[in-house]
Amino acid sequence: MKQVKPKKNLGQHFLTDLGIAKRIADTVDACPDIPVLEIGPGMGVLTRFLVEKPRLVKAVEIDSESVAYLNEAYPSLRENIIGDDFLRMDLTDIFGGKPFVLTGNYPYDISSQIFFKMLDYRDLIPCCTGMIQREVALRIASQPGCKAYGILSVLIQAWYDVEYLFTVDETVFNPPPKVKSAVIRMTRNDTRTLGCDENMFKRIVKAVFNQRRKMLRVSLRQVVDAASLPHDFFDHPLMTQRPEQLSLDEFVTLTNLAAPYIR
Structure with a gap:
């Protein structure tokens, strides 16, 4: 069976360690x-173990x-191999809702884009x-006060509990990447509503982390209508904080505080 050559333009690094x-x-x-x-099963190094489990498996x-390789290597999976771009797919009907x-x-x-899409379909995943x-794994799992804490940390942890499971060295890939990898697991938490406008929440989180070294009273000015602000708006205790210092609940508070004045 002809092996698949990893394609740089698709960011392919095939895992070679079966363990x-x-x-x-x-x-x-x-x-x-x-x-x-x-x-992205590639040549099916994960697929071979997934299909052994007593559940339906599909691959994009x-x-x-x-x-073509997967169709030949895993004929039992042939009807469930989807040749498509995951980022463009409607996930609602993959498993009949x-x-x-x-x-x-x-x-x-594209890992960040994949996880942003996961958030859009969180009720199905x-x-x-x-x-x-x-x-990226460290960023997702990071807590407030850590250097890696950022947009991914806040937006994902709002809806999922994150576990950093283990690190994977560069040497077990073909071709070897220039950085280490990590395996994570994200499990849906009990949150069903944030207690604020979700779109505003995302917009504010992204805006302040784009100027992460600045206090909120500075970074928020890029998204609020200064003319409509109450005179004491920037006197709130949160305004002297930097975004990496804020907990999820504090971002919700900040959203409710700023949302009426967003441009």
Whole structure:
């Protein structure tokens, strides 16, 4: 069977260590009894372990060469290999509107976009696991006060509990990436509403972290209508904080404070 050559333009780094592949595949067991959607299976190093589990597995792969390889290597999965761009797909009907686990060895350059899409479909995705660049994993799992705490930390932790599971060295990939990787698991929490306007929340979080070294009384000026502000608006105690110091609840408070004055 002809091997698939990793494509740089697709950010492909094929995992070669079967022991690590099985460990990644087993992360889905924390959310049993529902189907699994694998993103970017490549030559199926995770797929081989996922299909052994007693649940339906589907795989989304944008690379036509990989799709052909998977069809030949996993004939039992042939009807469930989707040749498409995950970022452009409507996930509602993947499993007939039923919840599913998202997993994969995610391309580094689009992992954040994948997780933002996960948030859009959070009611369908109670669990998301997989391998990403270690720096991004640390960012997602980071807590307030840490240097890595940022937009991904706040937006994902608003809806998911995050576990940093283990680190993966560069040497177990073909071709080896220039950075270390990490495996994480995100499990849907009990939050159903934030207690503020969600769109405003996202806008404010992104705005203040884009100027993360500045106090909120400075960074907020880019999104509020200064002429409409109460005279004491910037006297609120939060305004002397920097974004990495704020907890999730404080971001909700900030959103409710600023939302009436957003341009």
